[in-house]
Amino acid sequence: MKNEKVEKKYIPEIPAKEIDELKSTIQASSEKIMAENIERMKKTDPKRPQAMKYFDEISNLFGQRQRELAAEKEKGKKIIGYMCLFAPTELILAADAIPVRVNSGWYDTSKIGDRVVPVEVCPVIRSTIGAKMIGLSPFLEQSDALISVLTCDGMTKLGEILSDYKTIWEMNIPRVKDAPHSLRFWDDEIINMKKQIEQFTGNKITRKSLKAAIEQSQKATRVFRRLQDLRKGNPIIMGRDAMLVNQAYLWDDKERWTEKASALCDELEKRAERKDWVCPPDTPRVLVTGTPMFWPDSWKVPNLVEEADPKGIIVADELCSGERILNDPVGVDEWTMDDMLNAIGERYLMASTCPCFTSSDGNEDRINWLLNKVKESNVQGVIYYVTRGCMLYAMEYTRVKKALDKINIPMYYLDTEYTREDVGQMKTRVEAFLEMLTARADM
Amino acid sequence: MITLGLDIGTQRVKAVILKDGAVVSRGQAFSGFDAKKAAEEAVAQALNLANLNRQDIAYSVATGSSMENAPKTDSTVSMMGADAKAGVFFFPKARTIIDIGAEEARAIKCDEKGVMMDFVINERCAAGAGAFIESMARALEVKLEVMGPLSLKAERASPINASCVIFGESDVVSLIHRQESKPEIARAVFDAMADRISSMVHRLGVNPDVVLIGGVAKDVGFFASLKRKLGVEILVPEFPDYAGALGAALAAASRAKETQK
Numbered sequence: 001m002k003n004e005k006v007e008k009k010y011i012p013e014i015p016a017k018e019i020d021e022l023k024s025t026i027q028a029s030s031e032k033i034m035a036e037n038i039e040r041m042k043k044t045d046p047k048r049p050q051a052m053k054y055f056d057e058i059s060n061l062f063g064q065r066q067r068e069l070a071a072e073k074e075k076g077k078k079i080i081g082y083m084c085l086f087a088p089t090e091l092i093l094a095a096d097a098i099p100v101r102v103n104s105g106w107y108d109t110s111k112i113g114d115r116v117v118p119v120e121v122c123p124v125i126r127s128t129i130g131a132k133m134i135g136l137s138p139f140l141e142q143s144d145a146l147i148s149v150l151t152c153d154g155m156t157k158l159g160e161i162l163s164d165y166k167t168i169w170e171m172n173i174p175r176v177k178d179a180p181h182s183l184r185f186w187d188d189e190i191i192n193m194k195k196q197i198e199q200f201t202g203n204k205i206t207r208k209s210l211k212a213a214i215e216q217s218q219k220a221t222r223v224f225r226r227l228q229d230l231r232k233g234n235p236i237i238m239g240r241d242a243m244l245v246n247q248a249y250l251w252d253d254k255e256r257w258t259e260k261a262s263a264l265c266d267e268l269e270k271r272a273e274r275k276d277w278v279c280p281p282d283t284p285r286v287l288v289t290g291t292p293m294f295w296p297d298s299w300k301v302p303n304l305v306e307e308a309d310p311k312g313i314i315v316a317d318e319l320c321s322g323e324r325i326l327n328d329p330v331g332v333d334e335w336t337m338d339d340m341l342n343a344i345g346e347r348y349l350m351a352s353t354c355p356c357f358t359s360s361d362g363n364e365d366r367i368n369w370l371l372n373k374v375k376e377s378n379v380q381g382v383i384y385y386v387t388r389g390c391m392l393y394a395m396e397y398t399r400v401k402k403a404l405d406k407i408n409i410p411m412y413y414l415d416t417e418y419t420r421e422d423v424g425q426m427k428t429r430v431e432a433f434l435e436m437l438t439a440r441a442d443m
Numbered sequence: 444m445i446t447l448g449l450d451i452g453t454q455r456v457k458a459v460i461l462k463d464g465a466v467v468s469r470g471q472a473f474s475g476f477d478a479k480k481a482a483e484e485a486v487a488q489a490l491n492l493a494n495l496n497r498q499d500i501a502y503s504v505a506t507g508s509s510m511e512n513a514p515k516t517d518s519t520v521s522m523m524g525a526d527a528k529a530g531v532f533f534f535p536k537a538r539t540i541i542d543i544g545a546e547e548a549r550a551i552k553c554d555e556k557g558v559m560m561d562f563v564i565n566e567r568c569a570a571g572a573g574a575f576i577e578s579m580a581r582a583l584e585v586k587l588e589v590m591g592p593l594s595l596k597a598e599r600a601s602p603i604n605a606s607c608v609i610f611g612e613s614d615v616v617s618l619i620h621r622q623e624s625k626p627e628i629a630r631a632v633f634d635a636m637a638d639r640i641s642s643m644v645h646r647l648g649v650n651p652d653v654v655l656i657g658g659v660a661k662d663v664g665f666f667a668s669l670k671r672k673l674g675v676e677i678l679v680p681e682f683p684d685y686a687g688a689l690g691a692a693l694a695a696a697s698r699a700k701e702t703q704k
Contacts, residue, residue, distance in 0.1 A: 309519075410561060428508065429564060432521035436559045439524070 008164040051264035066138035081143030093213035101250035102140040104128040105294025110418040122389035123418035125154035151356040224326035239314025284437035290385035292321035316377040355392035382411040448692025451507035454545040458485040461692040468492035478512035502699035525690025531557035533680035538650040543659035545573040571639040591664030597630035637668035656686035
């Protein structure tokens with residue numbers, strides 16, 4: 001593990017007193033924001049499922065889960081953090097270590113990150129750097145090593161900058177998926193990562209332990225898909241609630257998450273039988289896509305959509321902080337070590353719709369995924385969410401817009417920053433968009 | 444049936460009274476610090492002109508960037524929704540509506556019924572809107588109303604930066620130092636604005652007929668620059684600054700009919 005005293009390549013010196021002050025102020029305001037978000041979600045659905053109580057609690061980033069991870073570390077378990085969804089969590093689980101995603105959704109820490117990188121850089125990156133500088137994120141602090149996958153420019157340099165504090169393992173991802181040597185190259189990265197994790201944890205990844213880890217994530221995917229299927233019909237759960245459930249998987253215990261999400265689905269099925277809709281069935285159905293939205297501050301857009309007048313409901317998303325987490329299972333034919341590793345490689349590379357990919361047809365997978373989702377979930381409008389500096393999503397907008405124009409689905413480009421100051425202006429836009437969806441539906 | 448539309452803008456509040464599909468009167472007041480009071484004033488003006496009482500209004504709708512400060516109305520409509528309705532009311536063949544107010548510029552694509560199909564708004568900066576002309580007029584030491592006619596006298600255009608009011612102003616100052624003529628600088632201001640607006644409209648698609656509304660539509664200098672940049676005919680209705688309020692009054696009329704059903 002890295003000694004934090006070593007001379008830093010990027011991070012400027014900050015007096016310990018200033019760090020303490022910043023950390024306690026931001027943590028206090030973050031605790032307030034998390035509680036407020038949950039109150040707002042409860043208010044939107046007065047008959048909110050009982051099973052949400054668990055997810056409300058586990059989503060307290062400074063709460064129960066932090067204490068559990070501390071206890072696991074005490075027992076000698078390693079915690080392996082990651083920034084991109086491409087990190088093969090099954091390998092981490094199979095080595096009896098704990099995977100946890102560490103991207104920051106805190107607005108206030110992005111201003112601290114500004115001391116290291118300019119404001120033109122994507123705020124997800126600036127905020128994660130800022131969070132590390134003041135030690136705000138329990139999961140990032142508890143991580144013994146970080147997997148940094150070289151996807152967008154921001155992510156590529158984020159790992160490098162965080163190497164001032166943490167042991168970083170890079171994974172080099174090919175940008176063109178459909179070339180035959182790409183998958184071979186990525187498979188080698190997976191095999192290397194397996195060795196790296198084994199060496200670091202001192203635990204060998206066996207055929208048996210890897211099979212168990214894959215089966216666990218397959219179970220989680222099945223429950224996730226059950227939840228998504230429930231969202232396809234008349235509105236049975238607010239989008240924000242489902243999004244919080246999805247995102248909690250990133251830091252929760254995987255087995256327990258699967259159990260609790262399954263209980264939520266049971267409850268929702270009963271609710272559907274009673275036809276007890278969470279909002280009128282003609283509420284405009286919205287899909288959100290673009291820059292990831294991390295809990296808690298980046299709940300801005302979901303809050304706006306589902307509290308707007310006229311109100312909308314988010315029925316699906318195409319976000320790496322949402323549906324992409326669990327949408328695709330690892331598909332294994334034969335449970336040999338080679339076959340399992342290949343299946344993991346394929347799952348992480350081929351199934352992803354991240355805009356870091358291109359091909360002679362561009363990022364065709366993302367377009368197809370979106371078109372399919374719009375049809376399946378009966379989506380009436382798409383919000384294309386981009387934070388300033390999020391180049392890849394910004395650049396793919398025009399193509400997605402054209403594809404959706406063809407099937408007559410309106411899409412609105414909603415650009416923003418890690419700030420609360422633009423909520424008023426964004427509200428105007430979101431409400432006009434929802435009003436338009438309502439008017440179009442009436443035609 | 445008599446309906447009322449209120450547009451609570453950043454600079455002015457506008458009111459329009461509509462009777463059976465025709466405008467009967469208008470009223471306006473400066474928003475100032477108390478938009479609610481200004482709105483009451485604008486409504487009183489319009490009622491007075493039309494010889495009507497508040498009780499005669501069957502339905503009222505508010506719109507505008509400060510609509511939450513409006514006095515109590517029956518409902519609200521988005522600014523873009525109101526623009527689309529007004530544009531098609533003025534010109535039935537209108538499919539692209541451009542609305543430029545004091546601090547915001549927007550473009551709306553609509554169908555033949557005046558239903559908004561798509562929209563874009565300028566990026567959180569007044570550089571593409573009326574406030575830009577105002578601050579440039581200050582830098583040139585001329586009256587706001589003079590800017591337009593002045594610019595039409597220019598023989599050529601000088602480029603300035605309109606990505607930001609602050610940078611724009613410093614560009615204007617350096618043009619003044621280079622002793623460019625006032626007409627040329629005024630033209631540069633409108634060209635820069637029109638450049639921004641036209642790329643915004645192009646993102647939406649330029650579908651004729653194109654209609655320009657909002658307070659800035661009255662400015663002959665901006666109208667000429669935008670027409671040059673977009674390369675299409677641009678229609679401007681009478682009283683373009685009341686378009687938002689009219690759209691709200693039209694929305695009020697159709698909502699009143701719905702509630703009567």
